[in-house]
Amino acid sequence: MTYCVGYWLEEGLVMVSDSRTNAGVDYISTYSKMHVFQPGPDRVFVLLAxxxxxTTQAVVSAIRRDLDQGFEAGEASHGDLRHCDYLFEAAAYVGRVSVAVQKQSNAELRSAGASSEATFILGGQIGSEAHGLYLIYPQGNAIMATRETPYLQIGESKYGKPPLDNVGHANLCLDDAAKLCIMSQVLTQRSNLSVGPPFELAVIPSGGLTIARRIRLEADDPLLSEMIEIWSNAQREALYRLPSMPWQSR
Structure with missing residues (x-):
């Protein structure tokens, strides 16, 4: 299992992923779930998996293959990330690639009691089009983040949802949203051992067509310890400030 979150803001996008892969309690390994594509100066994409x-590795490899083949041929490879005019077309392309990859191994995995399904979050911007964020389902269809629903999650999402709901909104600045998304990861890690560092974060300012900030936080990074300590202390203080229960003296 894993946990990834993308946040749409007026100022741009924040993308965060963990790096833990769990194939049982005795086999836990680390793989990056964040993939960056910049196939031209007029576009940038971040894909979380x-x-x-x-499946996710095969999808990423297929996307890179399509970009390489299109470049070598010197012509448009239908629908690849280099030649999409709109972000929703890029999301549809990733969905088609995902469905095709799943079909190749679906029967064998099902017979073994496993699933080939994968979900993705695609964020980015193409030219003068507004930046956007899409969640791509295993069936290949996608939904878009909006001002009213600015964040999208995949993987083990329930533990990191409360801070996003309670504190987050589309008008946060990019720095505050980055802190909030990392905090969402840390809280998820504390509740579920299948999610864990290193945590990767990318920030894409609106109109910049580039990744302005990209960091990787290891398990022993003091920033993570400081963040959870401050957050926990704030929660305790909030508990003490809650109104008295009816049976308590006021």
Missing amino acids: AGNLA
């Missing part, structure tokens, strides 16, 4: 690791 969750689900069957073989």
